[in-house]
Amino acid sequence: xxxxxxxxxxxxxxxxxxxxxxxxxxxxxxxxxxxxxxxxxxxxxxxxxxxxxxxxxxxxxxxxxxxxxxxxxxxxxxxxxxxxxxxxxxxxxxxxxxxx
Numbered sequence: 895x896x897x898x899x900x901x902x903x904x905x906x907x908x909x910x911x912x913x914x915x916x917x918x919x920x921x922x923x924x925x926x927x928x929x930x931x932x933x934x935x936x937x938x939x940x941x942x943x944x945x946x947x948x949x950x951x952x953x954x955x956x957x958x959x960x961x962x963x964x965x966x967x968x969x970x971x972x973x974x975x976x977x978x979x980x981x982x983x984x985x986x987x988x989x990x991x992x993x994x
Contacts (some may be wrong), residue, residue, distance in 0.1 A: 906941070916940070 924933035941989040950967075954960040 917940070920936055926935045927933040927936060950963060954963045
């Protein structure tokens with residue numbers, strides 16, 4: 895039950911601590927899409943993406959598993975950060991290209 899409730903909170907995006915501007919950008923994107931179906935797709939993609947982040951934690955069944963999970967996350971911190979920056983740069987380019 896805890897996982898379901900937490901997943902629902904993550905899926906809504908605005909009900910949890912917002913550590914990224916992506917939540918606000920997606921909320922703005924849903925409004926700017928121009929149609930309810932497109933807005934639903936943007937919001938749904940955001941919710942699914944945030945909820946999928948819980949999947950790796952499903953393997954942590956004890957304290958040692960949780961420690962291994964956190965060690966793995968720590969190893970990915972820098973590469974993931976650069977990947978996010980690159981993805982955001984591409985997204986900005988697509989938006990700017992679409993405005994012209």
